Amino acid sequence: MPERASTLFTLGLGLLSALAAFPAAAEDPIRITQLKRCGDLFAEDSLSWCLSAKGLPSGGVQLYLNGERVAADTLQRDGKQLRLTLAPDAVRSGPLWLERNGQRSNPVWLSAGRSQVLAAKPDEVARNMDDLTTYVDLVSLIIEEDHEGLDKARQLAEKYGAKVVGAIPPLNTYQLRLPVKDLTERDAMVLRLGSEVGVDAVVIEESAAENDEQETGKTADQKRPQNREWAANRFLDAVDYYRERIPAGQRAGEKQPVRIGIIERAVDFDAPHFAEYLGPCDPQQQRTCLYARDADRPDNHGSSVAGILAAHASDARDQGFLSALDGTGPGFEVIVERNSDAGITANVAASVNLVEDGARILNWSWGIHRIGTVDVEGEPVDSLLRSGIAMSGYEELLEEFFLWLRREHPDVLVINSAGNGSAHSGRDDYRLPSSFITEQLLVVGGHERNDRKKVSVEHPDYVRKRKSSNVDMRVDITAAACTRAATLDPEQRGDVHCGTSYATPLVAGAVGAMLSVNPGLEPDQVRELLRRSAMTIGRDSDFEPAEADDLTAPILPSERGYRLDDRDVGRSARLDMRKALELTVESLKNSR
Numbered sequence: 001m002p003e004r005a006s007t008l009f010t011l012g013l014g015l016l017s018a019l020a021a022f023p024a025a026a027e028d029p030i031r032i033t034q035l036k037r038c039g040d041l042f043a044e045d046s047l048s049w050c051l052s053a054k055g056l057p058s059g060g061v062q063l064y065l066n067g068e069r070v071a072a073d074t075l076q077r078d079g080k081q082l083r084l085t086l087a088p089d090a091v092r093s094g095p096l097w098l099e100r101n102g103q104r105s106n107p108v109w110l111s112a113g114r115s116q117v118l119a120a121k122p123d124e125v126a127r128n129m130d131d132l133t134t135y136v137d138l139v140s141l142i143i144e145e146d147h148e149g150l151d152k153a154r155q156l157a158e159k160y161g162a163k164v165v166g167a168i169p170p171l172n173t174y175q176l177r178l179p180v181k182d183l184t185e186r187d188a189m190v191l192r193l194g195s196e197v198g199v200d201a202v203v204i205e206e207s208a209a210e211n212d213e214q215e216t217g218k219t220a221d222q223k224r225p226q227n228r229e230w231a232a233n234r235f236l237d238a239v240d241y242y243r244e245r246i247p248a249g250q251r252a253g254e255k256q257p258v259r260i261g262i263i264e265r266a267v268d269f270d271a272p273h274f275a276e277y278l279g280p281c282d283p284q285q286q287r288t289c290l291y292a293r294d295a296d297r298p299d300n301h302g303s304s305v306a307g308i309l310a311a312h313a314s315d316a317r318d319q320g321f322l323s324a325l326d327g328t329g330p331g332f333e334v335i336v337e338r339n340s341d342a343g344i345t346a347n348v349a350a351s352v353n354l355v356e357d358g359a360r361i362l363n364w365s366w367g368i369h370r371i372g373t374v375d376v377e378g379e380p381v382d383s384l385l386r387s388g389i390a391m392s393g394y395e396e397l398l399e400e401f402f403l404w405l406r407r408e409h410p411d412v413l414v415i416n417s418a419g420n421g422s423a424h425s426g427r428d429d430y431r432l433p434s435s436f437i438t439e440q441l442l443v444v445g446g447h448e449r450n451d452r453k454k455v456s457v458e459h460p461d462y463v464r465k466r467k468s469s470n471v472d473m474r475v476d477i478t479a480a481a482c483t484r485a486a487t488l489d490p491e492q493r494g495d496v497h498c499g500t501s502y503a504t505p506l507v508a509g510a511v512g513a514m515l516s517v518n519p520g521l522e523p524d525q526v527r528e529l530l531r532r533s534a535m536t537i538g539r540d541s542d543f544e545p546a547e548a549d550d551l552t553a554p555i556l557p558s559e560r561g562y563r564l565d566d567r568d569v570g571r572s573a574r575l576d577m578r579k580a581l582e583l584t585v586e587s588l589k590n591s592r
Contacts, residue, residue: 027055027057027101027103028054029105030054030056030057031055032051032052032096032097032105032294033054035049035108035110035293036050037050037116038083041166042150042167044088045088046086046087046088047085047087047088047112048086049083050084051082051083051084051096052080053082053098061082061098061100063075063096063097065094065110066092067094091110091112093353093357095107095109095281095289096110104279104280106267106269106278106293107281107289108293109291109337111353113353113357114169115167115169116166116167116349117140117168117175117339117342117349118138118166118342119341119342120137120342124136125207126183130371132385134390136182136183137177137178137179137186138178139178139202139204139205140166140174140176141156141174141176141199141201141202142171142173142203142397143172143173143174144198144199150164150169153167153176156193156196157176160193162176162177165177166349168352170352171348171397171400171404173397173400175345190204201393201396203396203397204390205343205345205390206343207343229448229481229483230480230506232457232462232574233479233574234457234576234578237577239321241578241582242329242513246585248328250517250585251517255330257283257331257333258329258331258332258361259335259357259359259360260309260322260362260363260512261355261361262309262334262335262363262365263337263347263350263351263362263363263364264301264302264337265295265302265338266292266293266336266338267295267302267307267336268297268298270488271298271487272313272486272488273303273318273486274306274310274311274486277289283331284331286326286327286329288320288322288325288331288332288333288334289331291333292306292335293336298486298487298488298494299485299486299487299495302336303485304483304485304501305363305365305501305502305504306320306336307483307486308320308321308505308509309322309334309505309509310334311323318484318493321506321509321510321577322512329513330516332512332516335354335357337350344368344394344432347366348397348401351414352401355405355409360412360413360512360515360519361413361414361415361508362412362413362414363415363508364416364433365501366416366501367418368432369381369383369385369421369423370387371385371386371388372430373421373423373430374423375421376424381421384419405440412440413440413526414441415504415507415511416434416504417434417443417503418443418444418446419431419470420446420466420469420470420499422467424470424474425445425470425472425474427472431470434470434474434475439527440523442477443475444478444506445466445469445503445552445572446468446480446500447478447480447551447574448463448464448466448480449463449464450462450463460537462535463478463480465478465537465538465551465572466481469551471552472550473550473553475551476527476530476573477534477552478573478574478575479506479574480502481498481499483496483498507530510575511530513577513581514526514580514581517585517588518587521584529583529584530573530575531555531559531573532559532560532583533579533580533582534559534576534579535573536567536568536574537551537571537574551572552573554569554570554572555570555572555573557569
């Protein structure tokens with residue numbers, strides 16, 4: 001062999017050997033990014049869901065629902081999308097995931113509930129006179145109770161040349177696509193529809209609802225440990241008490257896992273905090289399980305809210321509250337669900353499905369202000385604004401939701417963020433949904449550590465009101481407003497994000513743990529225990545404080561053993577997660 005050819009042959013063998021030393025390129029991870037009802041939403045003989053995913057292999061992929069493989073003939077594939085069609089009697093709500101060669105996707109929650117609304121596409125929205133984005137041809141009709149909703153909606157659709165395209169049947173609410181081209185035509189048709197016999201209200205959608213209940217910007221000190229803020233609510237003390245001080249029979253026994261619904265879009269399962277949920281998870285094995293669509297970024301709103309409940313981390317400062325209880329309680333299911341991107345209408349539709357699927361707690365880290373809302377300083381609020389006509393429709397829809405809860409699901413508790421406008425949370429003309437007065441809605445404000453006061457955690461000056469937190473008597477309790485976002489690097493600590501959005505899941509986690517100990521607690525009893533156990537925040541005050549200082553409803557003598565001279569009386573309430581659990585254990589004795 002000539003010398004040059006021999007050299008090339010030797011180099012070729014070396015290259016092949018080097019390539020053989022490297023494993024084959026791994027397949028891209030499968031991530032489910034969307035799951036929603038599709039096709040004819042009102043079909044009686046079959047139900048269809050459309051699923052979108054990243055990383056779908058070109059070959060076959062298996063779909064699992066409630067742990068059982070779905071028959072291949074129920075699936076249709078179109079590129080990165082799958083369509084699942086099942087007979088109505090074969091559908092049971094539960095986790096759904098994809099598998100390929102032993103690799104699992106993130107689990108999402110498939111609901112058998114019939115509530116589904118459509119979101120407008122980019123070319124189906126316009127800017128209204130208030131310079132807000134609004135849907136042009138999609139509106140929802142709330143039909144009066146004495147009418148059969150679907151029949152009435154179809155009758156009106158035929159009369160106006162519209163089409164029924166979505167529904168929230170338990171609330172007698174139906175979504176119509178109108179034959180209009182612009183807002184002038186829409187508004188004229190909305191006026192005519194609103195005056196029809198049997199129509200209670202027309203809901204106009206103005207963009208998405210949750211962009212976001214977090215403040216813009218970050219705290220100055222990025223090196224602060226996360227539990228520096230959570231210590232103000234005795235986060236780790238509560239974990240220790242639950243795991244070590246509550247007898248095993250009271251923690252688990254024959255109790256069912258507690259199901260919690262979080263109204264958010266998605267969670268980033270590529271972040272180490274959530275990677276464990278890509279494997280098998282059974283809440284019956286005393287575990288916390290998380291079901292959610294996959295997000296593109298680890299610092300998104302949904303990941304931060306869900307992480308406060310369900311993040312996994314070796315450092316206790318970054319551990320989610322419920323996941324820190326793994327192995328001790330009856331188990332928890334955290335369902336992140338948004339229905340569609342159709343704003344508040346979708347939030348309510350998702351909430352209805354989750355309640356019908358057994359959720360005892362709903363975490364609503366969202367809310368809106370009406371145009372013209374002013375803060376405690378008299379300055380206009382400029383975040384999460386909606387027009388007056390949109391607010392009136394939303395108010396009717398939310399009222400129907402809470403009436404339905406009271407009638408059909410009186411044990412469900414909705415935990416809602418007070419908002420970040422430094423405004424009055426209880427003004428029903430200017431803030432939703434926190435202004436509703438119902439035992440089944442608990443409103444959460446935000447606080448932060450007070451660096452200027454070196455005092456014990458019990459002292460009212462240990463924390464101070466978060467300047468942007470909404471206030472007033474309608475706020476039931478406050479919790480730490482700051483958390484760290486997840487990251488893709490397990491060695492990197494995320495940025496600090498703040499807002500009442502992140503105070504809300506701290507309360508939801510505490511309530512979830514309370515219900516795992518005593519499932520018989522009713523919403524008003526939960527509120528009573530949270531208020532009785534609360535630490536305080538703020539100055540000495542009487543029962544008529546200046547509105548700007550009235551962060552929450554003041555602690556009453558009845559919440560302190562009827563002691564008029566108790567130092568807590570008149571102050572605002574601050575979540576004490578450990579004490580709330582202690583009182584819950586005592587409530588078991590009182591219920592016997």
